[in-house]
Amino acid sequence: MNFLSYVLLGGLSYAAGRAVRIYVLDKQPKPEQPYNLKHPAILAxxxxxxxxxxxxxxxxxxxxxxxxxxxxxxxxxxxxxxxxVYSFGLNPEKANYEVPD
Known part of the structure; x- marks a missing residue:
């Protein structure tokens, strides 16, 4: 595989994680424990x-x-x-990427 193939695979992985976050996790009611990389749903x-x-x-x-x-x-x-790479799209911890003043 060449570099372009890996970039494409990474982009698809990120898009899949972001799609799960937007279309599945954000549609569900807010959990008691906030979503992060230690949350059971994220781990699953x-x-x-x-x-x-x-x-x-x-x-x-x-x-x-x-x-x-x-x-x-x-x-x-x-x-x-x-x-x-999928975890970056899935993890909502830094969804806003707020830059400090």
């Missing part, structure tokens, strides 16, 4: 996305890159990085 979405990315990374390696055998380092690192 991160775990689910990681599992989905494991499958997508395997498919990318198998069909786009032509890896005949399972390339575990590529699959795991690609999934971890995509999940890390």
């Amino acid at each position: 979405y991160l775990a689910g996305f990681f599992i989905i990315m494991l499958i997508i990374s395997w498919l990318i390696g198998r069909y786009l890159l032509g890896h005949v055998t399972i390339d575990l380092p590529f699959i795991i690192v690609n999934s971890l990085v995509a999940t890390f």
